[in-house]
Amino acid sequence: MEEYWLKIFESDLYINEMLKIWEEGEKWANWINEVIKKYGIKGRRVLDVPCGIGRVSYFLNKLGYSITGVDISEKMIKKAKENVKEGEFVRGDMRKLSEVIKEKYDVVINIFNSLGYYEEEDDLKILRELREVTSQEGIVIVNLENRDFVIYNKPEILHSFVPPYLIIDQNKFDPFTSRLHVLRTYIKDGKEVEKIEFSQRYYSLHEIVSLMKKAGFKIIDVFSGYSWEKFEINDPQMTLLAKPS
Ligand SMILES: C[S@@+](CC[C@H](N)C(=O)[O-])C[C@H]1O[C@@H](n2cnc3c(N)ncnc32)[C@H](O)[C@@H]1O
Numbered sequence: 001m002e003e004y005w006l007k008i009f010e011s012d013l014y015i016n017e018m019l020k021i022w023e024e025g026e027k028w029a030n031w032i033n034e035v036i037k038k039y040g041i042k043g044r045r046v047l048d049v050p051c052g053i054g055r056v057s058y059f060l061n062k063l064g065y066s067i068t069g070v071d072i073s074e075k076m077i078k079k080a081k082e083n084v085k086e087g088e089f090v091r092g093d094m095r096k097l098s099e100v101i102k103e104k105y106d107v108v109i110n111i112f113n114s115l116g117y118y119e120e121e122d123d124l125k126i127l128r129e130l131r132e133v134t135s136q137e138g139i140v141i142v143n144l145e146n147r148d149f150v151i152y153n154k155p156e157i158l159h160s161f162v163p164p165y166l167i168i169d170q171n172k173f174d175p176f177t178s179r180l181h182v183l184r185t186y187i188k189d190g191k192e193v194e195k196i197e198f199s200q201r202y203y204s205l206h207e208i209v210s211l212m213k214k215a216g217f218k219i220i221d222v223f224s225g226y227s228w229e230k231f232e233i234n235d236p237q238m239t240l241l242a243k244p245s
Pocket residue numbers: 009018049050051052053054055056070071072073076092093094095110111112113114117
């Protein structure tokens with residue numbers, strides 16, 4: 001399973017997908033800036049894990065935050081360095097974050113459904129690592145798609161056009177494992193050129209809350225995406241704000 005993910009994260013297609021949502025990074029950054037003010041977080045050092053192409057970091061940096069980003073994909077790190085000249089970006093595995101990050105941060109962000117790629121124990125490891133690098137007065141922001149929304153709303157077949165490819169995703173949710181299985185077919189000039197299969201674990205709020213508590217966090221609030229609306233069961237996304245317990 002892991003090899004598929006790594007292949008996906010190193011692909012130009014994935015970078016394209018990230019570029020398509022670049023502008024959303026500004027909305028995230030503005031909201032995170034408000035969170036930092038509202039919750040009285042003093043420092044301005046942000047750790048963005050995983051940082052992808054740096055779309056949130058770029059705007060946070062423009063708001064005056066100093067940025068460190070970590071991502072497992074070499075391509076993502078290269079793009080992030082190009083995009084955020086003043087940031088510091090390191091290639092690393094968030095499951096072993098403390099191997100590359102030795103300092104504590106005031107704000108640690110894990111944005112855009114970036115858990116669930118591996119097994120649940122790995123997510124617990126990641127959360128423990130995030131806890132390790134969060135200063136005692138700091139805050140962690142975790143944003144995930146909501147399983148309870150996904151099971152009823154994710155289309156079974158999804159088409160997207162990322163030139164030169166037509167991509168067809170066949171999605172199937174497995175209630176036993178809570179993983180969404182995707183069979184992805186790439187079509188170019190009317191011919192199938194590649195097929196890959198991957199799956200991601202989705203969490204309901206109570207599950208991720210329990211995992212975060214186990215990792216040493218106390219949850220202070222949960223919102224719907226990057227909004228000030230309190231999270232409700234039908235919302236597509238949940239954004240958890242937590243502090244070290
Ligand atoms: C959905 S993207 C989100 C990126 C960024 N947070 C954003 O909002 O644009 C997920 C990212 O997780 C990275 N990733 C996956 N597994 C990782 C791991 N074990 N350690 C570090 N990064 C990882 C991928 O390379 C990819 O850039």
